[in-house]
Amino acid sequence: MIAAHHVVFALAVAALGGAGLRLGGRLGARGLELVVAAAPLAAAAAVLWALGLGLVDLGGSTVALAAGAGLTWIAARALLPDPAARHQLADWWTQAAPATRIGLLALAAAGLALCVWQLRHPHLDLDGAVYHLGLPGSWRHSGSPGAVVGIVDGMPVGNYPITYEVLVGWALGLSQSWVIASIVTPAFAALLVIAIWTGLRSLDVPALVAGLGAAALLTLPLSARQFGGPLNDLPATAWLATAAALAVLSLPVPERVRGPRPLLLVPAVVSAGLAVGTKTTPILLVALVLAFAGWSHRAALRAHAAPLAAAVVVALIVCAIWPLRNLIDHGSPLWPFVSTSWGDPVPPKLKEIEASFISHPAEVLRGRTGAYAEILGGALLLAPAAFVLALVRRSRITLALAGATALAALLWSTAPYTGIDQSTGLAITTTRYLLPMLLAATAAIALSARGDHPRLRAAAIAVFAVSVVISLVRDAGIGFPFVPSWKTLALAAVLGAGAALLVGGRRLPAAAWVAPLLAVLAGVGLAAAAPGYAERHAITFAYPGYVELYAALRAQPGYNDDARPVAMGPYTFAPIGGDRLRHEVSLVPESEPCAAVRARARRGWLIIVVIDESPVSKLGIDEAESQRLRTCMKAITPRAQITGYDLYGPAE
Numbered sequence: 001m002i003a004a005h006h007v008v009f010a011l012a013v014a015a016l017g018g019a020g021l022r023l024g025g026r027l028g029a030r031g032l033e034l035v036v037a038a039a040p041l042a043a044a045a046a047v048l049w050a051l052g053l054g055l056v057d058l059g060g061s062t063v064a065l066a067a068g069a070g071l072t073w074i075a076a077r078a079l080l081p082d083p084a085a086r087h088q089l090a091d092w093w094t095q096a097a098p099a100t101r102i103g104l105l106a107l108a109a110a111g112l113a114l115c116v117w118q119l120r121h122p123h124l125d126l127d128g129a130v131y132h133l134g135l136p137g138s139w140r141h142s143g144s145p146g147a148v149v150g151i152v153d154g155m156p157v158g159n160y161p162i163t164y165e166v167l168v169g170w171a172l173g174l175s176q177s178w179v180i181a182s183i184v185t186p187a188f189a190a191l192l193v194i195a196i197w198t199g200l201r202s203l204d205v206p207a208l209v210a211g212l213g214a215a216a217l218l219t220l221p222l223s224a225r226q227f228g229g230p231l232n233d234l235p236a237t238a239w240l241a242t243a244a245a246l247a248v249l250s251l252p253v254p255e256r257v258r259g260p261r262p263l264l265l266v267p268a269v270v271s272a273g274l275a276v277g278t279k280t281t282p283i284l285l286v287a288l289v290l291a292f293a294g295w296s297h298r299a300a301l302r303a304h305a306a307p308l309a310a311a312v313v314v315a316l317i318v319c320a321i322w323p324l325r326n327l328i329d330h331g332s333p334l335w336p337f338v339s340t341s342w343g344d345p346v347p348p349k350l351k352e353i354e355a356s357f358i359s360h361p362a363e364v365l366r367g368r369t370g371a372y373a374e375i376l377g378g379a380l381l382l383a384p385a386a387f388v389l390a391l392v393r394r395s396r397i398t399l400a401l402a403g404a405t406a407l408a409a410l411l412w413s414t415a416p417y418t419g420i421d422q423s424t425g426l427a428i429t430t431t432r433y434l435l436p437m438l439l440a441a442t443a444a445i446a447l448s449a450r451g452d453h454p455r456l457r458a459a460a461i462a463v464f465a466v467s468v469v470i471s472l473v474r475d476a477g478i479g480f481p482f483v484p485s486w487k488t489l490a491l492a493a494v495l496g497a498g499a500a501l502l503v504g505g506r507r508l509p510a511a512a513w514v515a516p517l518l519a520v521l522a523g524v525g526l527a528a529a530a531p532g533y534a535e536r537h538a539i540t541f542a543y544p545g546y547v548e549l550y551a552a553l554r555a556q557p558g559y560n561d562d563a564r565p566v567a568m569g570p571y572t573f574a575p576i577g578g579d580r581l582r583h584e585v586s587l588v589p590e591s592e593p594c595a596a597v598r599a600r601a602r603r604g605w606l607i608i609v610v611i612d613e614s615p616v617s618k619l620g621i622d623e624a625e626s627q628r629l630r631t632c633m634k635a636i637t638p639r640a641q642i643t644g645y646d647l648y649g650p651a652e
Contacts, residue, residue: 002177002530002580005062007523008176012069014519016042019076020133021085027307028261029249036198036245037264039191040271043167045072047274047318050145050170058144060173086515090508102500103211110489111186111498117488118182119529122537123481124575125229129541132230133181133574134288134585136169140176145169146321153570153625154349155334159326163277163318164232176580177530178537181230189371192238196442196460199245202253203397205446206457212464217439219471219486221377222432227484228295232278237435239275240282240289243268244443262300265293266311277322280334280586282436284411288404302416326488334345337416353427355419357412364419367589368428375431378467379438383409383465385621386441389448393456401444409435417555481540534575550576550641553605556649559583564604564650568627571609588626588641594632601636601648606644608633 015486017038024037048069050059056273059065074531124133134151134500135158142149145166148158171180193214200210219225226234246268252260252602294301297419301308323333330336331343339346339352365372373380384407390402412418419429424476425561442464450462472486479485538550553559553576566576577583583604600606611626640647 003005003524003527006179006527006530008062008066008527009171009180010098010519011516012066012174014515015069015073016045016323018085018515022076022080023407024267025085026080027263027266029264029267031088031095032198033264034089035251036195036242036269037189038085040239040242040274043274043464044270044318045069046170047163047166048314049175050166050322052319053116053145054139054146059145059169060140060143062174062176085447086387086512092156094505094507096448096505097207097499097593101503101505103171104496105265105496105500105503106493107190107486107496109499110493111190113489114186117484118186118227119179119526119533120491120536121481121540122178122182122533123228123540124181124537125225125231126543127143127291128181128229128231129537129573129575130571131160132165132168132232133178134164134572135162136172137164137574137577137581137585139169140172143260144415145412149153149326150589151572153587153590156345156347156497159322159330159336160322161277161279161322163204163274163317163322165321167545168230172399175526175530177526178533178575178579178581179526179529182528182529184229184230185234188238189223190320192234192241193218195238195241195245196439197402199241199248200446203247204253204446204450205505206449207389207462209449209457209464210447212461212468213442216255216378216464216471217442218380218469219377219468220382220438221375221471222379222438224471224480225375226432231432233281233432233435236275236279237280238253239271239278239437240285242276243271243286244289244439245344246271247289249633250293250294260297260300262297263307265304266307268293268319269308269311269315272440273342274315275319277319279488280625281415281433284408285404285436285440287407296507303339322423325641328431331459334577354414354416356414357418358410358414359420361413371428372374372431375428376434377467377471379434382438382552383466384443385459386444389456389459389463390444393448393453395450395524397615398444401440401447405437405444408440409434412437421457422434429451459636463648481542527547530577530579534579537575545642546573548642549645551645552642553607556639556647558607558650559605565600567600568607568609569629571613576607588629597629602634605639605648608648608650610646 017300020040020042022039024034025040027037027395029037047067048074049065053061053064053068054058096104106206131151135149136145138149138151139145139147146162148156149616150424151157168180168184172178196217196243200213201207205213223234246264250261250264250268269290272290273284275286312419327333329337332340333337335344336347336350345351386405387402390398412433415433417427417429418433443461445463449457483489535550535554536548558564559578563582565586566582567586567588568576570590572585572587574585575587588600588606597606607630609626610630611623630646633646636648638646639649
């Protein structure tokens, strides 16, 4: 059954991807552009199926989700009978420059090595283990993706933008295992690189500059640390890059005698919705991209009103349900981060940590410049270089991108959680909110190298190369437990490049059976990594007491054989539910009576996090709820007491 679930997941991905390729081809995408256009269309279809099936509590059913993917593929074949997409990709490979083929296979090999390493050493990060997987894990049991779920006491993470979590939940429902968490970020990193490459090359940015620009952004510690867990900053940036690339591809380019393709705004709008639904940090740049594209195609919008209106509806569904629900339930679309005079206030635990950088920049930086330099790495060079090169080049597009970079940086500095707070002293990890701004800076630097400007081209190459070196030498995110050594990735890339040299420009097979075969092989590979995944995560995660807690839980009679629930308080760890998500992990509500708390320990297992013994300052949790739960259970002997945790279980 393990292999069957993972094969079904891989086939469902292939089905939605194939449908996206067909639709992308009909909308005007060609060659590698097809991948950029297909990704948001396929992802949006997955989100829509998860939400739609969730209305009848089938959003966690493998059969139902697989049927949805299959129906999407059948509909695409019936309504879009042209099978040229896969042949176009094969043709593109044949016609691509040798350097492009080498770079693509080098990237693919490095990505595969990264996925294998991540499956062997799944870290998942604290946010990943608590809520990025906690929400999808809960929906897998309830069958209702998108539902508000308690994960952390006093912090309503279920009211955050959760499009990304719904997409992950779609994958969990199909695979019924956590291994998806280790491949989702590498997949988005690949999409980010392809989108950057495709968009920049369509604007005649030299290949070396475009490739180094993508490498500079991806090797930043801010990006590299994303690989340690299924976090949402890199996916949001990838969707932003995809929307921008598609907007650029839709425009006429006189240098290449390419006419306008306004229908490419359809996947661009969908990708923009996915970006904002994943995280609000790209919202400014998303708005600028869509405004620019819409104005450029203003004369053609009426002629393509129907497909563009459909794209807007889909984008709103995948991104606007959460703010609409927050507006109705709490009086503010941005609750719990922003309140209104007539709505619910910001929760106290978030209020404690909402300080912004700009409110006291000197205090934030005092004595911490080294820490910021460590986490920013090459970003300290990319941001100022974008302004300098834009001013030297003085083209409208580079100046516009430099201005967008400045606006995005200002928006970050005014955002909550970017300054010193009352509980942790410094929310320095929120520098990852700068990734959309750094994408704009990367584009500004790359576009300054266009045309006959050899000195600017050399300057752009030098900036990107030095940024990569800074990020690698600082080693702030390149290494265990986030990613393997850069030497490992470099070796894999070299092997991929060697394979590209062997294959050369020979036409890749484009038969209809190729994608299903690759999907089956990928599913079998993922299934092989599923057993023991939760235990490997506990070891790699190395959170105080967590390895001992998971070992004690697995040693409990019945844990490995039945599906009794696991309750935790005052916060939850999703992977504690086991490799196959067999045990539903739920939060003990803050107001739950002691009798109900004790009943949880009789029905299944109860884990109380002992806050004064556990470093949870990042979560902003005080000791009150932990002490209340311990008081409720004081007359009952724990099954195990580990530093940071008390474990209770049912009678044998």
